[in-house]
Amino acid sequence: MxxxxxxxxxxxxxxxxxxxxxxxxxxxxxxxxxxxxxxxxxxxxxxxxxxxxxxxxxxxxxxxxxxxxxxxxxxxxxxxxxxxxxxxxxxxxxxxxxxxxxxxxxxxxxxxxxxxxxxxxxxxxxxxxxxxxxxxxxxxxxxxxxxxxxxxxxxxxxxxxxxxxxxxxxxxxxxxxxxxIGCEVGGAVKNAIAVVSGMATGLDMGENARAALITRGIVEIVRVVEAYGGKRETAFGLTGVGDLIVTASSENSRNFKAGKQIGAGKTMAQIYAEERQTIEGVRAIEALHQLALKKGLSLPIIEVAYHVIFEEMPLTEAITKLLTRTLKSEKID
Ligand SMILES: NC(=O)c1ccc[n+]([C@@H]2O[C@H](COP(=O)([O-])OP(=O)(O)OC[C@H]3O[C@@H](n4cnc5c(N)ncnc54)[C@H](O)[C@@H]3O)[C@@H](O)[C@H]2O)c1
Known part of the structure; x- marks a missing residue:
């Protein structure tokens, strides 16, 4: 062909x-x-x-x-x-x-x-x-x-x-x-979660925190996939969880690396000046923040990233915001 x-x-x-x-x-x-x-x-x-x-x-x-x-x-x-x-x-x-x-x-x-x-x-x-x-x-x-x-x-x-x-x-x-829909959306949302996982790594929060963010990040992938009309099972397949696994802790991922640099204190301007390739996750964070507002979706991890990247909230303050949310049961909906 x-x-x-x-x-x-x-x-x-x-x-x-x-x-x-x-x-x-x-x-x-x-x-x-x-x-x-x-x-x-x-x-x-x-x-x-x-x-x-x-x-x-x-x-x-x-x-x-x-x-x-x-x-x-x-x-x-x-x-x-x-x-x-x-x-x-x-x-x-x-x-x-x-x-x-x-x-x-x-x-x-x-x-x-x-x-x-x-x-x-x-x-x-x-x-x-x-x-x-x-x-x-x-x-x-x-x-x-x-x-x-x-x-x-x-x-x-x-x-x-x-x-x-x-x-x-x-x-x-x-x-x-x-x-x-499920396949398209999973690939976009996992990039956003990979940026956050990178931030936690750059801030030296430890592997427990990173595993927690990735796991709760899967919940956010599911919510977005379903909000668009995709299937939950797709979010747990190659195009969702599979892609998140490969991206969320790898130095080969520009999204993870960008997050790591943010965690270590760099600004987006500094990161863009050094990275000549595409960082899709940052753009996805902006789009998903807007989507969450429009559809009333709960995407707390993506929100944290939005505050840090687009509103210059100090990362430590953003993490505190995440941790002080009302305690709840571990469920997806
Ligand atoms: N890099 C990976 O491992 C990988 C894997 C799977 C999917 N993706 C996705 O593929 C997409 C591209 O990623 P990439 O890593 O190849 O990015 P990249 O920045 O390495 O390459 C993008 C290419 O597009 C070209 N380009 C930009 N504007 C153009 C235009 N108007 N007309 C023609 N060419 C234009 C650029 O010159 C560049 O060569 C992203 O959405 C990314 O998420 C990347």
Whole structure:
């Protein structure tokens, strides 16, 4: 099959290698000229100093990527997603399948990527939508380490096709799901919890506290998944708890690392100045704070992170706020 990857950063370029490994023809589109050159001329991953297949091509031309295939793998940060989709909508001339691999919720609108795609792309050019997500550090997939993902779509046939396209017998096994909402939301919320877990680590609160935050973070994932209309069981699968486990205590996670730096006293401005890659969790915290207000959801851990990051509340004060909430029973609802 032919596929076009939109966004050739850490994850997009890594998926490019996976798809070439699986025998597909792939083009990567990226606005960063240096990345495009690195892929085409040096055949090196733009973020990890590791070789990429010689047959993996990149382009700076969106129209070339759109003409190349009918399958668009969306691998850009969610903050540029709406603008990019508008450009795509104005440029496409044939129906496309959209496969989102980015993890986030749009602040202000509280929309998921599938909702943004549906809103922006003219219906006659929308062949289908799927999300491919789960516990996956690009750093490991690029080294062909064993990874399990889930592909979800309202169209069962599309999910099954993509399951075969992305799976292989050596390092990638993909499950299907019919719970598009649950899969999309789990990936976004776990990033927010990973930031908080990082904060606790940076503040040297200890492993007991981190385990507690992660566990109660699962409760918040469930609440958000259900608030959007997703299934509770999805929150406990690869795309929710699975992704949280891989993210919430790993130095490979930018969300965990950003939280750790906040815990150690750095400001977001300092962190952004040093980190050239996407930190989706911080944006998710803003979106989830707004969602909690709109829907009357109880998300105390995410609220703490919001106060610290967006309202400059001292972290110790925010933790005290969390600990002095009314004592209650350990249940999800
Ligand atoms: N890194 C991972 O391990 C990983 C794993 C799974 C999912 N994700 C998700 O994938 C998404 C992308 O993450 P990443 O780690 O690859 O980020 P990244 O910052 O490494 O890469 C993003 C890429 O998008 C490109 N880009 C930005 N704006 C663009 C535009 N308008 N048009 C074309 N290209 C544009 C950038 O130049 C960059 O190369 C995020 O939502 C992230 O949560 C990442």
């Amino acid at each position: 032919k596929l076009s990857i939109i966004g050739g950063g850490a994850w997009g370029a890594t998926l490019g290698q996976l798809l070439v490994d699986n025998g597909h023809d792939v083009i990567i589109y990226d606005i960063n000229e240096q990345f495009v050159q690195t892929i085409n001329e040096k055949h090196i991953h733009p973020f990890f100093d590791l070789p990429l297949p010689q047959t993996l091509f990149a382009t700076k031309s969106l129209s070339e990527a759109l003409a190349f295939s009918d399958y668009l793998v969306l691998a850009v940060p969610t903050k540029v997603m709406r603008g990019l989709l508008n450009t795509i909508n104005n440029s496409i001339t044939t129906p496309k399948f959209f496969i989102n691999v980015s993890k986030g919720i749009e602040p202000d609108t509280s929309k998921r990527v599938s909702e943004i795609v549906e809103e922006v792309i003219r219906p006659e050019y929308m062949a289908g939508f799927a999300v491919l997500t789960g516990p996956s550090h690009a750093e490991e997939v690029i080294r062909r380490k064993l990874t399990l993902l889930t592909v979800a779509s309202k169209k069962e046939s599309l999910a099954k096709t993509l399951q075969t396209v992305f799976s292989n017998d050596t390092y990638m096994r993909v499950y299907t799901s019919d719970d598009l």
